[in-house]
Amino acid sequence: MPELPEVEALVQDLRRRLDGRAIARVDLAAFAALKTYDPPLSALHGTMVDGVERHGKFLDIDASGIHLVVHLARAGWIRWRDEVPKTPPRPSNKSPIAARIVLDDDSGLDLTEAGTKKSLAMYVVTDPAQVPGVERLGPDPLDDAFTIEVLEQILRDAGRAQVKGVLRQQSIVAGIGNAYSDELLHAAKMSPFKPALSIAEEPEALQTLYTAIREVLGAAVERSSGLAAADLKGEKKSNLAVHAQTGKPCPVCGDTVREVSFADSSLQYCPTCQTGGKPLADRRMSRLLK
Incomplete structure (x- = not known):
């Protein structure tokens, strides 16, 4: 997408x-x-x-x-x-x-x-x-008006909701989808299941996430700038660290990129970088193994 x-x-x-x-x-x-x-x-x-x-x-x-x-x-x-x-x-x-x-x-x-x-x-x-x-769109994460204070309020309002879902909700933050939410959470070394409120209440975590949002998206825009439409998909795929990289080594630590599957989508993450080395539960695979 x-x-x-x-x-x-x-x-x-x-x-x-x-x-x-x-x-x-x-x-x-x-x-x-x-x-x-x-x-x-x-x-x-x-x-x-x-x-x-x-x-x-x-x-x-x-x-x-x-x-x-x-x-x-x-x-x-x-x-x-x-x-x-x-x-x-x-x-x-x-x-x-x-x-x-x-x-x-x-x-x-x-x-x-x-x-x-x-x-x-x-x-x-x-x-x-x-x-x-x-x-219904929320604020644009690359707009000057998207400050760390804006992100903090967004996370506080989201409460215990998982940060991955909060970042993908277009009425909350505009423009981030499944791929870049995986990528920026990997850059922030943060679990996709981490509660939004807990990030808002940790100043260091809040700053880390804010920086990752601005830098990951900003770098992707910079790389894509000037490219014709025909070249954009290839550029995106060649620069993904974890999204759609299941089974491949993490480019940061070398651990194997893991996946959690849902009914109509999936997320990818690095256990070492993001979850303290612990694999996240994949509910679909759990059902298949019963």
Whole structure:
């Protein structure tokens, strides 16, 4: 799933490609992806792109005051085309194309989504805050307003909730998902199951977590800056320390990276770095062994 660093890099790439360009039309191939009806999708036809922004994991293309807001969900992506096909994409369960934005010189981009579970969402609005997911977003962890005091209050309000889940909750902190929550907790040498309140009450732990959030995300944004969309996935994968690295050696201590599985996701961590050498209980594996 694209998270804050990848979406920020996509924004930078799209600004370079789209700013000041005219949108000729937007072709919709996956009708379920469009979540709004007023303004219609056709309101974007003939508009000029004034800017591209990010709200958490949401992309926002501002075209003459009409905003196309996109959430790429788990398997969505953007693919640039120097020349789009003459024939618009057709609705098909076999095609990954959800929509195509065609520019005035017949270049453009495809919004794609792999797999059978389709969650990519598009909204055409006059104000990004009209998108429910954007309106509910918590503070951006790379914004100057995200201070250590803000993080402390977030953790206090979360009480005994596990820090991994708190960091992934978009209404609490915007932009951090499964991958980077694993990565920054590894950098902080902190268990993903550590209660949020206990961190808030330990000044050293609070500072460590705050520093890890800013440094891990900041470094990922810096590495991704200037890369084209086609190169971003590879960049992310090549720099992960523990996420999706189950069974491999931890790059810090050499211990084996472990995994805890849930119904629709999993987390990865290093026992030596994060849990005092103790493996965390994997409930799914426990059930299988009974």
